[in-house]
Amino acid sequence: MDLTKRSLLKGLAVIPALAAPALMLTSASKAIAQPAMAGAQVPGYYRYRVGEIEVTALLDGYTAMPSGFVIGYNEDTAREATAKSYRRFTPGMVNIPVNGYVINTGSNLILLDAGAPSLVSPTLGGLTGNLAAAGFNPADIDTVLFTHLHPDHIGALLNAEGGKAFPNATLICSEADWGFTHSDEVRMASPEEFRGMIDLVRQFVAPYTDSKDLFTGEKELFTGITSVPLPGHTPGHTGYAIHSGSESLLIWGDVIHFSALQFANPGWGVVFDTDPVMAAKTRSAMLDRASADRMAVAGMHIDFPGIGYVEKSGDAYQHINAPWMPA
């Protein structure tokens, strides 16, 4: 068939004629109640295969933070960057999602970061529910692994009685981050609000102290999972490179907190960075490497499921979501 502009227009002209009977049907079925809006999102889990390894992204939730938490923030630049990434701009506020990941290597079932406690914000704390929705039993998780020990990464660790929510899990994190959060010297030298953060972390990891394993530097912790030191956000902040066959995924933790702002302005940080200069250096190096190597990367604060790629454009970067994949 010769699909010319004329034949297209001719086709379009038929549409109102088709629409008319449909409208009549709508008005004829008045007895049926109007459909109610769902008003809630679908469960927050998503499967992603890395060769033989199955990764399940879990949504903990979203929250808004005052823009004062962003180091380097400038409202005009932020407005422009937000519009460019098709997000809604709210003056004085920035949106941040929180994700965790379950990694099934075939021999180990690992929860990598555990979301935020709901007491931080009522729109957070959904990880436990999404873990169940994804079909996991907390008793089957053998490892709780951490990119770092901040309150938005430890939320699901406790059950209602304050004990282990993952009764059979060993806690694994960097020696530097365990030391940092458990040093009374560091705690005393911290400002009041940071002391509260440290106390919260200590409370949530406490039941696991009898079953913990600490590591340093770059190390293959499980078959196909290697720690990648990414210091700055915290002293022991760590990403995990997952390899299987010819495929790989780097889960980089908190290299990015604000997708709308930091891909476009990699120099911008967050007030929770222990060493903001080092964090910015790590971020730039990571974005450079990810874009040059066309790496698949995932992050705890990238819009759910947080898996994608980094593209360089001039001095800035942009995030490209990974295409949907069947399980």
Ligand SMILES: [Zn+2]
């Ligand atoms: Zn975080």
